[in-house]
Amino acid sequence: MSQDRFYVTTPIYYVNDRPHVGHAYTSVLADVLAGYHRMLGIDTWFLTGTDEHGQKVQDSAAARGVAPQALCDEMAQQFRELLARLAVRSDDFIRTTEARHTSIVAKVLTRLHEQGDIYRGTYEGWYCSRCERYWTDKDVADHGGGRCPDQPELHSVERLAEENYYFRMSAYAARLREAIASDELQIVPVKRKNEVLGFLATGLSDLCISRNRERLSWGVPLPFDDQFVCYVWVDALLNYKSAIGYLADDDAQRERHAKWWPADVHLVGKDILTTHSVYWPTMLLAMGEPLPRRILAHGWLLDRHGGKLSKTKREGADQAPTRPLPTIDGLLDVFGTAGTRWFLATAMKPGDDTPFDLEIVRERVNTDLANGIGNTANRLLKLAGGACDGCFPQLGAGGEREHGVRDAALAAMDAARSLPDTLDVTAVVTAVRAGVDAISLYLSDTAPWKLVKMDDGRPRAREVIGWSLEALRLLALAVHPILPEKMSLLRGSLGMTGDLDFVSESEFGAVPVGARLGTPPNLFPRVAPDALPTA
């Protein structure tokens, strides 16, 4: 699946929640995917932003006695700051309260209404006035009937009917099913695809897309009936197109949209798989727009007990954690931007959940970065300083061992090159670990530090150091998008100058003989156990 452009999105983050590790995970993953594509010369657009409408925002703002917009401004800023600390550089950051977005939502709603895909209907159900929400018959029945499932002791529910607007989602179910089954819209990992197909098999009904303003005012008004605002998800999902100029008045904006749509990857958490793989695509089908190519549903980072890290509604917690739950600020304080990015990027294979705590992060950062890449860089440059006068030596033809080290490094290059197809960052990391191990082993076997002390050993020592340096340089290139700052430094120390050019630099032996090598850097200081905050 070679491609000349790449459009990747994160979900837009809901401003009711403070930024947490989960947001950081998705953001770093998106940034890393975008980085690999850019490095490989693929024109890339990376979109993120905030989702700012809806019940919870309205409620939170009310609870704090501030205007919803003020709350959104404050929270959006917090998300921007998080991204900055993580060195995540998106090409755009959209907020759903921006006019460039709300105006497009209105246009889409108008069109769908005019073409008959939005109709007025009646919703009847059990309403809890205290929670200000409807519950399904089943939910209410499961809790004995007549009581609110959320607060059975305190709240009662009443039967209520209300006029609402519906999106004719059911009309597009068959086409969606076909698109997903055939991978026209690819959902990965496959188990998530199966989940969606299973959901579709139970039958799709139409989607209620309006909220009465009496209950919820913080939303985009329906252009054809201002008694209602638009259901938040319908509003939110459209950001993926509004941000790149869909239906914009300006020609240049619309050209941008034509360039970037359809999205290559929507990154989503497994909890919002349905909205992205059912609501969104059916909306697109109704709009007559191409479907996104891929939806990647990732898992969650869990606490040491396997429980959720953060979820607004979650009581529980009779367990006493032995360590503080990792917060994103805590991770950044202890491990810095590079360590945090490394952990997040390598935390899990896309799709699975994984438990973690600070000790696990410490082990991974120390093993891979301090003991691995960092120490290897340090020892090689020190050796080169002594044996090669700080200049990149002549490689020569090399023998079996040399070729083995080279091939290990080239394998990492291959993994990086195939990332646009696999989206598998962990595959690259695995190859890089193997490459670092190969260099260590090679050095142990050849012992250049002994060779330099022998009368005729110096040329061989230089050769060994040269092959090792080259292998390390390629490994550094392979993880460059994960650790851009550190790997830029290392790249310079290993003799490369000027702007990074992947095509030429991914060749083994790209460093000119005699290139000036840097002094041994301390790229990744190891993190001592007592550096972790105690409970």
Added chain:
RNA sequence: GGGCCCGUAGCUCAGUCGGUCAGAGCAGGGGACUCAUAAUCCCUUGGUCCCAGGUUCGAGUCCUGGCGGGCCUACCA
């Protein structure tokens, strides 16, 4: 309730079509080396593969039933 997913060494995880699959990394133990960030290299201790049945010559690997956990199940996102 229904759909889907997960449960393999202390920890994080691999195990493709049932037949050396009982593995890797980290942690632990022993040794080596000393160029390097108490690093690196070699060797090594750990497992009723959640439980119970079943199919099979043979099952982490398939079937059934449990137990434990997760996500979704249209108005919280």
